[in-house]
Amino acid sequence: MKNKLILVGDNPFHGVSHVSRDRSLQRDGKILDAKHAAELVALSIKYGANGFTFTVSPTTFSILQDIGNIKFANNVALYPLFPNVNEFVRTAGAAGGLPGLAKDIAKKIATTMDTQMLGNGIKGVIYNNPEALFKAYVKYEYLRLHRIIKQGKNLTLTSMLLHEVVTDMALALDMQWLFRAHIDLMRYIKLKPGFETRNLPYFVRQFEKWRIGFDNIVIEAPFNPIGFQMCPSQADCEQAAQTAQGSEIIAFSILAAGYVKIPQAIEYVNRLSGISGIGVGVSSEKQASETFPMIKGNF
Amino acid sequence: MGLLHASLLNVVPDCRVVAVCEKNRLIHHFAQNILPGVKVVSEIAEFSGLKLDTVCVTTPTSTHYAIIKAILDQKICCNLFVEKPLAGNVEHSARICELVKTTGYPVINTVGYNRRFNVVFRKARELIQSEFNGGIRNFEGYAFSSDFLDAVDDTRRISRGGVLRDLGCHAIDLTAWCLGDLTYQAVNTSQVSAGGAIDAVDFKVQSRNGINGTIKASWCASNYRLPEIGLVVESHQGQRLTANDDKVEFRDNQGNTRTWHKHDLGDNTYYMLGGTDYYREDAEYINAVKTGQPLEPTFATALNVDKIVDVVEKSILKQIDEK
Numbered sequence: 001m002k003n004k005l006i007l008v009g010d011n012p013f014h015g016v017s018h019v020s021r022d023r024s025l026q027r028d029g030k031i032l033d034a035k036h037a038a039e040l041v042a043l044s045i046k047y048g049a050n051g052f053t054f055t056v057s058p059t060t061f062s063i064l065q066d067i068g069n070i071k072f073a074n075n076v077a078l079y080p081l082f083p084n085v086n087e088f089v090r091t092a093g094a095a096g097g098l099p100g101l102a103k104d105i106a107k108k109i110a111t112t113m114d115t116q117m118l119g120n121g122i123k124g125v126i127y128n129n130p131e132a133l134f135k136a137y138v139k140y141e142y143l144r145l146h147r148i149i150k151q152g153k154n155l156t157l158t159s160m161l162l163h164e165v166v167t168d169m170a171l172a173l174d175m176q177w178l179f180r181a182h183i184d185l186m187r188y189i190k191l192k193p194g195f196e197t198r199n200l201p202y203f204v205r206q207f208e209k210w211r212i213g214f215d216n217i218v219i220e221a222p223f224n225p226i227g228f229q230m231c232p233s234q235a236d237c238e239q240a241a242q243t244a245q246g247s248e249i250i251a252f253s254i255l256a257a258g259y260v261k262i263p264q265a266i267e268y269v270n271r272l273s274g275i276s277g278i279g280v281g282v283s284s285e286k287q288a289s290e291t292f293p294m295i296k297g298n299f
Numbered sequence: 300m301g302l303l304h305a306s307l308l309n310v311v312p313d314c315r316v317v318a319v320c321e322k323n324r325l326i327h328h329f330a331q332n333i334l335p336g337v338k339v340v341s342e343i344a345e346f347s348g349l350k351l352d353t354v355c356v357t358t359p360t361s362t363h364y365a366i367i368k369a370i371l372d373q374k375i376c377c378n379l380f381v382e383k384p385l386a387g388n389v390e391h392s393a394r395i396c397e398l399v400k401t402t403g404y405p406v407i408n409t410v411g412y413n414r415r416f417n418v419v420f421r422k423a424r425e426l427i428q429s430e431f432n433g434g435i436r437n438f439e440g441y442a443f444s445s446d447f448l449d450a451v452d453d454t455r456r457i458s459r460g461g462v463l464r465d466l467g468c469h470a471i472d473l474t475a476w477c478l479g480d481l482t483y484q485a486v487n488t489s490q491v492s493a494g495g496a497i498d499a500v501d502f503k504v505q506s507r508n509g510i511n512g513t514i515k516a517s518w519c520a521s522n523y524r525l526p527e528i529g530l531v532v533e534s535h536q537g538q539r540l541t542a543n544d545d546k547v548e549f550r551d552n553q554g555n556t557r558t559w560h561k562h563d564l565g566d567n568t569y570y571m572l573g574g575t576d577y578y579r580e581d582a583e584y585i586n587a588v589k590t591g592q593p594l595e596p597t598f599a600t601a602l603n604v605d606k607i608v609d610v611v612e613k614s615i616l617k618q619i620d621e622k
Contacts, residue, residue, distance in 0.1 A: 014524070098326050130333050168572045172306035173316075174335055198571040202310065228562050231571040259562050 005250060005277025006295050007079060008044040010054035012283035013037040013063070034059050038066035043288045048296030051077035053220065053250070053279045055163065056141055057084050061148055068152025077158040078149065079218065079250070079279075081196055082141045085165045109140045131181045138185055159218040160186060161194030168199050176210045183212065192248065194218035199231055201240040214247035223251035223275065225260055225268035241274035250277040262291055266298045300382050300411075301357040303573050307581045308355065310570045314585045318349055343369045346376075353378040353407070353588050360384055360460060364391035371404055378588045379405040380581075383412050384468045385601040387460070389609035392602045399598055407587045409594045410601035412472040414528050414544075416579040418564035423530060423542035424477045426549050433536045433552075438512035440474030442466040444526035446518040453494030456518075461497035463608050467516030469528045471604045472596060474514060477530060479507035480603055481514075483610045490519070491615065502611050514607075 013034075041052055041063055052067075054060040060080075067076070092101040142160065149155045162170075162182055170178045179195070186193035193216075197203045200221040207214065223241070227234030241249050251272075254265040269275050278299060282288045301319075309316045318338040321327045330339045340346065343366060346354065354376050356366050364386045367379065386392040399408055414420050427435075444466055447456060459465045475481045484503035492498050499517035506512060518526075529543035536552040550556045568578040587594035596604075 097323075099323050102325065130329055165572070168570075169302055169306040172310045172570065172572065173333075173337075174309070175333060176335070177333075202570060226562055227567065229567070229571065231567050231575075232569045233567060256562060259560065 003050065004299055005051055005077065005248075006049045006292065006299065007051040007053040007077075007250065007277060007279040008041050008049040008288075008292075009252065009279045009281035010037075010052075010060055010063070011281040013040075013059055013281075014055075014057070034062035035066065038063040040282060040285065040288055042067050042070050042072075043285055044282060044292050045072055045076055047289055047292035049292050050074060051079060051158070051277075053079040053081065053161075053252075055081045055084050056145070057087065061144070064145075064148045064152065064155065068148065068155055070153065072154045075154045075156045077156055078145075079159050079161060079194065079220070080141075080145055080157070081161045081163045081194075081220075082138070083163055083166065085163050105137060105140075109136050131177055134178060134181050135185050138182065139189075142189060142191075157191060159192035159194035161196050161218060161220055164196040164198050164220075167195045167197045167203070171197070171199060171202055171206050174206075176206075176212075179207075179210070179212060183217070192216050192218045194220070196220040196252075198222060198229060200244075201232065201236040204240040204243050207244075214244045217244075217247045218250065219244065219247050220250045220252050220279065222253035223269060223272065224254050224256040225264055226256050228256035228259060229253055238272055241272060244274065247274075248276045249274055250279055251275050252279040254278050254280060262294050263298070266295060270299065301355075303577060304355050304357055304380075304382075304581060306572055307570060307578050308585070311578075311582050311585045312569070313589070318346055318351070320346065343375065344373060346370075347373055351376040353380060353585075355380040355382075357382045359458070360464065361387040363387060364395060367395055368398070371398055371402065374404075377405055378407040380409050380411065380584050381598075381601075383410050383472070383601065384464055384605055384608070385410050385598055386605065389602075389605045392598075392605040396598050396602050406591065407584070407593060408598040409584050409587065410596050410598060411580065412469060412476075412596050412601070412604075413576045413580050414469055414473045415476055415596065416576045416583065417544060418566045418575070419542055419544060419547050419559070419561055420473060420477075420530070422559050422564055423540060423547045426540055426547065427477050427532055430538060430549065430551070431532065431534050431540075433534055433538075435478070435506075435508075435510050436533045436535045438474065438478055438506070438510065438533070439515065439531045440470040440512070440529070441515040441531075442470040442526065442528045443516070443520040443523050444518045445520055445523040446526070447492075447498060448519050448521060453492050453496060456492050456496035456498070457494050459496075461612070462516045462518040463497050463500055463611060466518055466526055466528075467500065467514065468604050468608060470514050470516055470530075471607050472601070473528060473530060474504075474512065475600075475603065476596070478510070478512070478532070481506060481512075481607060483607050483614075484511070486611060486614045486618065487513070489615045489618070490517070491619065497612065497615060500611060500615065502614075504607070 091104050149157050183193040222229045230237040251269050254269055269278055282291055305316050308314050316337055320340050320343055321330050322341055327339055327341055354370055356363055363381055481504040484505055487501040490499040498519050501515045504512050504514055527543055532540045538552050539550045541548045546558055546560045548558045566575050568575040570578050584594055
């Protein structure tokens with residue numbers, strides 16, 4: 001039987017607590033410190049996690065650098081999400097909207113000095129070719145990750161996932177080309193194409209309409225016993241997971257943002273067919289030592 | 300906001316985005332290649348002849364008045380959704396409302412105060428209406444973010460119109476929606492940036508029933524990863540309600556407290572993007588367009604918010620002049 005994926009998530013390291021802003025405020029600054037976050041990720045791996053899913057950011061890059069120096073018993077699978085939408089929104093706000101953001105991205109791509117990437121970027125701008133520009137940007141993110149990961153001891157870049165905001169906007173706007181471009185590029189660089197979505201049933205319907213196969217596609221989507229953020233309904237999401245056969249579905253929000261306990265969450269996910277992994281964030285050593293052994297023993 | 304609403308409207312049943320207006324040349328050209336089946340134009344006038352059911356105005360606030368006027372003058376469509384606030388200043392908002400009054404158009408006119416479509420605030424409003432019959436003692440509406448906590452650059456502050464227009468207007472609208480129309484009383488404290496943008500303000504208001512309350516807004520507050528809008532209401536009998544984007548807590552006059560999180564309130568929507576409130580807002584707006592039933596907040600309701608923002612801004616300016 002294939003090993004199930006148990007990913008440690010990075011939400012707590014960015015101060016996220018979906019169930020309560022009070023809880024976010026109560027957390028001391030320690031959790032937001034990259035060094036401490038790296039210790040938590042390492043501890044989570046020691047206790048049973050076999051991968052790390054995170055949004056690309058200076059904090060998570062620093063975590064990768066730190067955990068890259070540790071020799072783990074097994075390989076650690078990395079499932080990065082890109083782009084960093086919060087950073088994009090901030091940059092767009094500071095640089096005068098979308099045109100300013102585009103210039104900022106172009107500048108970053110240009111400074112990486114990869115000829116093929118530069119070629120794609122220039123082609124994208126000159127010929128108004130969004131696909132070429134998108135690929136140049138993905139390659140830029142890939143190279144940034146690759147540079148850090150290659151220095152690490154047991155880190156394996158497994159997939160690169162398109163962030164939920166981009167995935168869900170593109171799904172809604174029928175941007176089939178973006179999904180195909182991402183899949184093509186990922187397969188070219190021998191990674192699994194990945195997508196994070198909060199609208200799995202719609203995602204599956206669009207893929208069927210566009211005749212894109214699910215084989216080896218990584219999908220991160222919310223699954224929890226109370227149906228929190230499972231849109232439009234829990235039943236629809238469960239059905240969609242069954243339909244997307246061949247894909248690697250990773251359930252996140254399994255604790256419904258702290259609303260349900262781990263045993264209840266695992267029992268629910270175990271009942272579902274088509275779920276090959278789960279992602280959970282932890283904010284303390286105690287949580288890591290309690291959460292991951294329990295998941296490893298029961299999932 | 301344009302991309303967000305376009306995405307959501309495109310998945311609302313029976314609704315399709317057919318055209319987009321984008322003036323920036325670079326974005327315009329890319330939009331043509333990115334959005335399949337969508338006509339991309341660079342002038343509002345080019346919307347004519349497309350037989351549009353509605354236009355959603357999601358441009359910077361300072362451009363709202365000219366765009367709304369052009370749409371109405373050129374009879375481009377009968378229904379309008381405008382992102383909050385209604386216009387860049389109260390005079391423009393008032394002129395828009397005057398146009399609606401004299402022409403009857405747009406038939407459905409709604410302003411995007413999305414907190415009205417949040418299940419937690421809907422529950423809070425329901426509790427205020429059902430549980431506070433003994434009389435409200437005081438209330439506080441607030442809007443806090445850390446957007447400019449350490450920022451020194453004034454350009455962005457000014458382009459966003461100050462905290463009151465950018466974020467505080469949500470607190471004003473939410474409080475008025477839950478407690479009835481508000482009238483301005485006095486500014487307690489305020490903080491203004493070197494370039495003249497309001498960074499923080501705390502001012503007194505009075506509800507229609509003569510109850511005194513406070514509105515607070517700041518975009519320099521600590522520890523707000525995301526902006527937070529909220530409401531606190533207290534009764535003469537010891538009841539207390541607190542609500543924010545995530546949960547509503549109600550303490551009865553016996554001291555028993557009950558909490559409802561989003562999880563408890565049926566928060567799921569057909570599609571989720573940027574939370575569930577925006578989908579609910581767009582879906583209910585499209586339903587209003589289909590049925591012809593008005594959807595709050597209308598332009599007239601939103602004008603009340605702009606009037607309060609205007610008088611608070613003028614009071615702060617006056618205080619500065621006097622100093």
